[in-house]
Amino acid sequence: VELERAIELAMGRVAERRDALVDLASQLITFDTTARDVGDPPREEAALQSLLARRLGAAGAEVELWEPDPATLAGSRQIPTGWDFAGRPQLIGRFGRRGGGRSLIFNGHIDAVSAEPLDAWRHPPFDPCVIDGRLYGRGACDMKGGVAAMVIAAEVVAELDATGGDLIVNTVTDEESCGAGGAAVVAHGLRADAAIVPEDTDFDVWAGCRGVLSPTVTVLGRAGHAEIRQRPWQEGGAVNAIERSLVVLEAARGLRERWMRDPAHQHPYLSAPDLVPTLIRGGEWWVTYPERCSITFDVTYLPVQADTDGWGTRVEQEIEAALAEAAAADDWLAGHPLQFAWSGDLPPAEIPTDHPLVRTLQAAAARVGRKSRVSGLDSWHDAATFARFGGTPAVSFGPPGTDVDGNFLAHTIDEYVPVDGLVSCAQALAAAALAWTWPDQET
Ligand SMILES: [Zn+2]
Numbered sequence: 527v528e529l530e531r532a533i534e535l536a537m538g539r540v541a542e543r544r545d546a547l548v549d550l551a552s553q554l555i556t557f558d559t560t561a562r563d564v565g566d567p568p569r570e571e572a573a574l575q576s577l578l579a580r581r582l583g584a585a586g587a588e589v590e591l592w593e594p595d596p597a598t599l600a601g602s603r604q605i606p607t608g609w610d611f612a613g614r615p616q617l618i619g620r621f622g623r624r625g626g627g628r629s630l631i632f633n634g635h636i637d638a639v640s641a642e643p644l645d646a647w648r649h650p651p652f653d654p655c656v657i658d659g660r661l662y663g664r665g666a667c668d669m670k671g672g673v674a675a676m677v678i679a680a681e682v683v684a685e686l687d688a689t690g691g692d693l694i695v696n697t698v699t700d701e702e703s704c705g706a707g708g709a710a711v712v713a714h715g716l717r718a719d720a721a722i723v724p725e726d727t728d729f730d731v732w733a734g735c736r737g738v739l740s741p742t743v744t745v746l747g748r749a750g751h752a753e754i755r756q757r758p759w760q761e762g763g764a765v766n767a768i769e770r771s772l773v774v775l776e777a778a779r780g781l782r783e784r785w786m787r788d789p790a791h792q793h794p795y796l797s798a799p800d801l802v803p804t805l806i807r808g809g810e811w812w813v814t815y816p817e818r819c820s821i822t823f824d825v826t827y828l829p830v831q832a833d834t835d836g837w838g839t840r841v842e843q844e845i846e847a848a849l850a851e852a853a854a855a856d857d858w859l860a861g862h863p864l865q866f867a868w869s870g871d872l873p874p875a876e877i878p879t880d881h882p883l884v885r886t887l888q889a890a891a892a893r894v895g896r897k898s899r900v901s902g903l904d905s906w907h908d909a910a911t912f913a914r915f916g917g918t919p920a921v922s923f924g925p926p927g928t929d930v931d932g933n934f935l936a937h938t939i940d941e942y943v944p945v946d947g948l949v950s951c952a953q954a955l956a957a958a959a960l961a962w963t964w965p966d967q968e969t
Pocket of ligand 1: 668701725
């Protein structure tokens with residue numbers, strides 16, 4: 527068959543499987559695969575991955591399902607120490623090929639963010655339902671809907687048995703926390719000529735993302751009775767760590783404003799770097815001058831700020847220098863240096879906006895009548911891991927993920943995905959897979 531004919535056939539078959547697509551997405555939502563911290567027990571990741579493994583195997587894929595050895599990620603700036611994959615296997619399903627075409631990975635994460643507080647949901651988060659053309663549930667748009675769409679698309683493409691290059695379906699755990707699952711499959715050797723991650727981009731192509739750091743800065747004070755008049759600290763009096771932490775907050779705001787104004791931080795589709803205080807913990811007792819106050823920041827940085835290996839070490843140095851300089855100007859803090867703790871580094875990544883993968887996806891979006899811009903994700907996604915560490919050009923491209931006012935539905939209460947958008951997404955993914963892997967295509 528000709529490519530055009532194959533694409534038409536595939537899109538038709540996806541449309542016929544609308545109910546099967548909703549069923550699969552619903553099934554995935556019923557598994558509790560909410561994100562976790564180091565040391566948390568496994569949830570229902572293995573059961574979900576087994577279901578997909580059986581399904582891909584039945585469709586003719588050669589299936590690999592395994593728990594990675596955490597040692598393969600040892601020393602990574604990205605993965606917290608003590609991370610493991612016990613009860614959280616990764617899955618790769620490879621569909622055969624005739625040769626002569628480019629290979630393609632569909633990658634999706636099976637974890638979803640916490641559904642707490644459960645009683646805030648009108649539609650229970652793990653008991654999916656379709657109402658007015660919307661599929662509700664935790665992970666509906668981020669990204670169990672996208673995972674279901676890529677599986678259906680791959681099944682339909684495999685049935686046509688006409689592709690030239692490998693089509694690989696890969697589902698991973700632990701994207702929401704630190705990207706450990708994606709890092710493990712890339713460390714395992716998963717590579718291709720391109721990768722598509724059906725995150726909820728509303729048919730835009732996310733060609734890049736910012737990197738993320740999360741420093742915790744601790745300000746030291748000196749404890750003392752809060753209801754007793756204190757002598758000056760130079761004479762042994764108490765020092766309030768909460769009040770002194772204003773120095774850190776002000777300095778962080780100053781750095782943030784300099785970052786925003788810096789012309790080097792203009793990016794065609796990513797926002798300027800940012801530094802947001804998100805957690806604060808100070809004090810020990812309500813009648814005691816606080817001895818300690820810790821502030822955690824969410825830091826997002828641009829590809830241009832990364833060091834020569836692509837990590838955020840220069841950003842770390844810049845933050846430490848700016849805050850330390852402000853502290854040096856404070857009489858108490860000058861002699862009681864700030865303490866910095868750095869955990870995790872999700873590196874930024876981008877691929878050229880005129881990359882053939884971008885064009886292939888925009889053409890696929892046009893086939894299903896959807897607008898598709900080249901844009902990016904101000905947060906982070908697994909596509910960065912494939913691009914940065916596997917040399918696999920990777921983007922996100924998937925179903926609608928915003929409400930009528932343009933607010934993101936991911937991570938919200940009563941998360942949903944429009945069923946029409948999910949079907950269009952599966953059709954576009956099938957079209958893109960055929961176009962990309964077809965034998966002897968121009969690059
Ligand atoms: Zn996601």
